[in-house]
Amino acid sequence: MATTTTTTLATPPIFNLMVATGPTDYYDADFRQVLEDHMTYLRNVNTTTLVTVSAQQVWENDQDLFGYLQTVLVMPLQYHWVTMRLNDYTSPDQFTEGVTQLLIPSSTTLEQLRSAWKTSSTSSS
Numbered sequence: 001m002a003t004t005t006t007t008t009l010a011t012p013p014i015f016n017l018m019v020a021t022g023p024t025d026y027y028d029a030d031f032r033q034v035l036e037d038h039m040t041y042l043r044n045v046n047t048t049t050l051v052t053v054s055a056q057q058v059w060e061n062d063q064d065l066f067g068y069l070q071t072v073l074v075m076p077l078q079y080h081w082v083t084m085r086l087n088d089y090t091s092p093d094q095f096t097e098g099v100t101q102l103l104i105p106s107s108t109t110l111e112q113l114r115s116a117w118k119t120s121s122t123s124s125s
Contacts, residue, residue, distance in 0.1 A: 001119050022078025025114050034117050035110075036084050042086055047106035065095035079110060 002096035012055075025031045042048055051073070053080045065084055067100055071076040075083065 011019070018061075022076050023061075023114070025118065026078035026081065029119070031114065031117050034113065036085065038113060039074050039085060042082075042109065043103060047107070047109045048073060048086070049104045049106070051102050052102050053099055053102055055097075058095065058097060061095060063093040063096055065089065065092035068095060073104070075104075076107070079105065079107060082110060 005052055015111055020025075053068070057068060061072070065087075066077075066080045069080050069083060070077070076086075080092075082105055084100070089095070
């Protein structure tokens, strides 16, 4: 009687380093336009918070807003771009010496906008 051998391949270590990027809607050009259209609202809604950034944190993440958001605030990746735009940046490398505060959008508010967008884009199809 022949025996069969099952080989289990280990997950390559590189896969352990992968970070979830969140819902793909946040990378969609149409949804990003919706977010751009709601910047005034997002800047003024009471769920948006103002975070103080220390000079040390800026120095450690010089020209890397996304690095700051990932390592210091532990913010999910899908919210990085809208946070950059909320602070009037066009590039994450604008996070430089002199930055003392950042506006941080509420994930709940962003998810409400995303839900409304998904509903309207589904119903208009």
